[in-house]
Amino acid sequence: MATVHRERALAAPGEVALRDSRTELSWTDVDRVVNRVADGLHGLDLGPDRRVAVFARNSVETVLAHVGIVHAGCSPVPTSFHLTAPELAYILTDSRAAALFVGPENAAVGYEAARRAGVPVVVGWRCPDGDGDVVPWDRWLAAASDDDPPADVPALPFLSYTSGTTGTPKGVNALAGSPVPGTTVDEYVRSLRTLPLAQWPGHLVVGPLHHTGPLAGVRLVACGLPVTVLEKFDAEAVLATVARYRIATTLMVPTHFHRLLALPGDVRARYDVGSLRLVTHTGATCPPDVKRAMIDWFGPVLFDSYGGSESGPLCGISTEDWLERPGSVGRVRPPFVRAVAVAADGTELPPGAVGRLAFEERDGRSVAYLNAEQKTSEALIRPGLFTLGDIGYVDADGFVFITDRATDMIISGGVNIYPAEIEHVLLAHPDVADVAVIGVPDPEMGESVLAVVVPRGGAPTAADLVAHCRTALAGYKVPRAFEFRDDLGRTAMGKLAKRLLREPYWTARAQPSPSSPPLSSPADSPATAVPSSTSWTSS
Secondary structure, eight states: OOOHHHHHHHHOTTSEEEEOSSOEEEHHHHHHHHHHHHHHHHTSOOTTTOEEEEEOOSSHHHHHHHHHHHHTTOEEEEEOTTOOHHHHHHHHHHHTOSEEEEOTTTHHHHHHHHHHHTOOEEEESSOOTTOTTSEEHHHHHHTSOOSOOOTTOBOOOOOEEOOOTTSSOOEEOOSTTSOOTTOBHHHHHHHGGGSGGGGSSOEEEOSOTTSTTTTHHHHHHHTTOOEEEOSSOOHHHHHHHHHHHTOOEEEEOHHHHHHHHTSOHHHHHTSOOTTOOEEEEOSSOOOHHHHHHHHHHHOTTEEEEEEETTTEEEEEEEHHHHHHSTTEEEEEOTTEEEEEEEOTTSOBOOTTOOEEEEEEETTOOOOOBTTOHHHHHHHEEETTEEOOSEEEEEOTTSOEEEEEEGGGOEEETTEEEOHHHHHHHHHTSTTEEEEEEEEEEETTTEEEEEEEEEEOSSOOOHHHHHHHHHTTSOGGGSOSEEEEOSOOOOOTTSOOOHHHHHHHHHHTTTOOOOSSOOTTOOOOOOOOOOOTTEEEOOO
8 A cells, every 4th residue: 555655756746745944855755755764763673662752953854754753653752952961861761762863953962862861773864073973864764765664554642741831741642633542554644634734735834843733744744735844933934934835724822923913014014824724823822912913914714722732632713713702712622522620529510610621532531641640640530531730611602711720820818810811911011022920929828929021112110010900800810019021931832831930939938839739729828038120019
């Protein structure tokens, strides 16, 4: 049986299948390289887990390595190119990866991590001279065959690592988008044609290819759809690429939207984005005003996808449905069949009641964290029902609304305060570019509300922001203090490690920062510790 790539190579041998800023590859090229990657891996002793890690910036080689790993019947382990050698070594050890692909910017770090973790094979493309311990990509491919891999090879899931925003990264196999147990590689890649992003040819990857969302680009190439890869996000480069190649689909995060909207009007008007048919956004909550501005610009092509590394996409909502229900992340999507809010004891709550959001998968599967039984157990509400730890409600029509994460919730004087609500209000202030609301020690209330603000151009004062908040928030939700910073340290996917923002306040008094307080239990009452740059208010 011919692979999808061989079929595309025979049907359209000269069609561009994959490109980045350096090169363009036809389906014939992709077919040859993917088969050689798969054959090269078949010649290695990969152990029972058959896990192969990739440590590289965005490039055509990064995509081809992932697709080749899939076709070899192995489990890809994408890793962040920002990692240090000890951090990467932790993931290589935890995942029991048997081989590692590295890019030219990462070769030295990759080899050092592989040495620490005992990974025997490191293959690198365009590696600098002197990295003698890395097998050159071209030489490794030249030694392999480009014959089609066996059609009946079992498909294995991607092993992604959580971003670590709530602690040490954990390995997870996403429930959605992963092969069903017993599926062959050929069956799996052909099933990917049902993905929403696979309904139109011409996808643009703008995020790093170690996050779950951008990895959709890998799956699209695997199922025979053309993909363009940006090495890194640049707002004007995104518009230019969409216009030049008539891009139909892409996936972004709200941070990308902010940067696009910040472009001068004449720059935005220079590029035709009318080819776009689906712009999925994920990774973080998108402020309503930002989303409306993007809809006004791009048209009704935005699709909000909510989920996590451990689940894959859980819910989704079209532009039309979102305009009717602003703030919703939509209804559950296959393979998930139900969403419900539950109380602290696991009791299911009625529509509209706020609680911990839980989801049911059609085959009763739950999320599982590699080598982390306690975390896996904490995610399980009961057999067949699991949670990612987010707080929200489900309306009578099944639409899901996220109000916060349980790990971010502030308990002040026994009252639950959800930071996302406060953040949305502050982001509406014209002088606020970004904000994170956290709980800090308070000797009387247990915790009080602190807003860490990145100013936009002007210099808002604490008094200005308090007055702004009082127009939309109850008094107990108004921040008691503001800290002004140049940057919040968001990841490339727009996620924020609030744990790192909280730590200085709590460790100053040797009081641990609350990581996952129960929904109905008050926090302890630690003493107050405040950095000198913080502005306190009398709100």
